[in-house]
Amino acid sequence: MKLGIIGLPQCGKTTLFNVLTGGKKTTTYHIRGGSQVQIHTAVVDVPDHRVDWLSQHYCPKKTTYAKITFQDISSVETNQGAFSPTLLHALSQVQGFVHVVRTFQEQSVANPLTPMDATTAISTIQNEFVLNDMITVERKLQGLKLEWSKGGGRDRITIEREQRLFTHLKTALEDGQSLIEHELSVEDSRLLSGFGLLTRKPMLLILNSDEEESNPEKILDPEVVLTYKQNILIFMGKLEMEIAQLDDKDAALFRKEYSISEPGLTRVIKRAYEMLGLHSFFTVSEDEVRAWPLRYGFSAIKAAGTIHSDMQAGFIRSEVMPFANLQQLGSEASMKSSGKWRLEGKNYVVQEGDILRIRFSPPAQKQV
Numbered sequence: 001m002k003l004g005i006i007g008l009p010q011c012g013k014t015t016l017f018n019v020l021t022g023g024k025k026t027t028t029y030h031i032r033g034g035s036q037v038q039i040h041t042a043v044v045d046v047p048d049h050r051v052d053w054l055s056q057h058y059c060p061k062k063t064t065y066a067k068i069t070f071q072d073i074s075s076v077e078t079n080q081g082a083f084s085p086t087l088l089h090a091l092s093q094v095q096g097f098v099h100v101v102r103t104f105q106e107q108s109v110a111n112p113l114t115p116m117d118a119t120t121a122i123s124t125i126q127n128e129f130v131l132n133d134m135i136t137v138e139r140k141l142q143g144l145k146l147e148w149s150k151g152g153g154r155d156r157i158t159i160e161r162e163q164r165l166f167t168h169l170k171t172a173l174e175d176g177q178s179l180i181e182h183e184l185s186v187e188d189s190r191l192l193s194g195f196g197l198l199t200r201k202p203m204l205l206i207l208n209s210d211e212e213e214s215n216p217e218k219i220l221d222p223e224v225v226l227t228y229k230q231n232i233l234i235f236m237g238k239l240e241m242e243i244a245q246l247d248d249k250d251a252a253l254f255r256k257e258y259s260i261s262e263p264g265l266t267r268v269i270k271r272a273y274e275m276l277g278l279h280s281f282f283t284v285s286e287d288e289v290r291a292w293p294l295r296y297g298f299s300a301i302k303a304a305g306t307i308h309s310d311m312q313a314g315f316i317r318s319e320v321m322p323f324a325n326l327q328q329l330g331s332e333a334s335m336k337s338s339g340k341w342r343l344e345g346k347n348y349v350v351q352e353g354d355i356l357r358i359r360f361s362p363p364a365q366k367q368v
């Protein structure tokens with residue numbers, strides 16, 4: 001799963017990237033000239049106290065947290081029009097966005113917006129995304145028109161169906177709407193998944209502030225708060241970056257002094273993970289304790305496929321132990337004696353925190 005960190009110039013994208021990844025990429029205090037796309041990429045662990053507990057309990061050779069990839073993607077600017085192919089490609093490859101919105105006031109840091117206003121910053125990016133989706137959709141419609149008039153290729157019913165869908169999307173975009181707001185059939189969603197449409201992707205807003213504030217309504221217009229609902233976080237970027245570069249003991253002291261209950265990293269990663277519709281299930285053995293990301297509502301057989309395609313193909317059943325019960329009862333033996341250990345079939349919907357042990361028949365060895 002990959003998330004793109006975006007925002008207007010000088011809003012604190014690289015600062016956030018450094019907080020999330022423990023990195024030390026250079027932050028700037030001026031707006032860079034030109035629109036050369038600069039991308040920093042890092043894979044980070046999703047912090048999870050349950051993995052820590054399981055690791056202590058099973059003492060495996062290896063402990064693996066679920067992972068999420070963050071990319072700091074610079075050069076989304078105001079009034080840019082069509083994005084460059086490099087920028088559009090980078091943006092289309094991520095599964096969601098973390099949009100950093102500058103709410104800190106710092107005279108020495110250049111600002112593309114005067115007066116500086118968070119709601120305007122959000123609508124600016126939104127408009128740029130809508131415009132670029134419009135270009136993609138129009139290009140597709142032109143291609144379909146050509147295909148239809150030439151004939152000889154795909155059947156006309158399919159082409160006309162696609163024409164109807166893309167015309168419908170175009171109308172929505174002309175109204176300034178994000179395509180994520182549109183309910184689409186599973187088939188239409190699948191068709192669109194290859195187009196990398198920007199406004200189809202979920203977006204987490206990070207209000208980058210110098211002040212401790214927990215109410216987004218004090219910063220944003222109420223409609224924006226309503227649109228993004230739980231996908232808004234207030235974050236003290238600069239302070240968090242300074243803390244992230246301290247050792248654990250000093251960082252804990254600092255956080256206490258500033259009444260920061262949970263590291264920014266944990267808050268952002270957890271929220272991003274939720275925004276992508278993911279939860280974790282676990283596998284445990286002497287070799288490895290591991291957390292795996294899975295979409296809410298996915299079944300045991302899909303979970304098996306996340307681990308290995310052979311497990312999916314040869315799936316028989318899955319042993320299931322809810323983490324909370326194991327933590328409470330303390331051992332697999334107690335889980336079994338108290339009926340908390342279960343066997344489930346392939347359609348079982350995996351629950352947040354389930355520990356799975358997949359029973360499967362390995363594929364037959366190929367004869368050489």
Ligand SMILES: Nc1nc2c(ncn2[C@@H]2O[C@H](COP(=O)(O)OP(=O)(O)OP(=O)(O)O)[C@@H](O)[C@H]2O)c(=O)[nH]1
Binds near residue numbers: 015
């Ligand atoms: N006061 C204050 N300054 C911040 C905060 N976050 C970032 N800055 C400063 O703002 C400047 C820009 O930060 P960056 O993280 O480089 O911003 P950016 O969005 O990556 O900038 P570009 O990549 O050039 O678009 C730096 O001087 C940071 O120190 C913050 O929360 N408070």
Ligand SMILES: [Mg+2]
Binds near residue numbers: 013014015027074
């Ligand atoms: Mg930067």
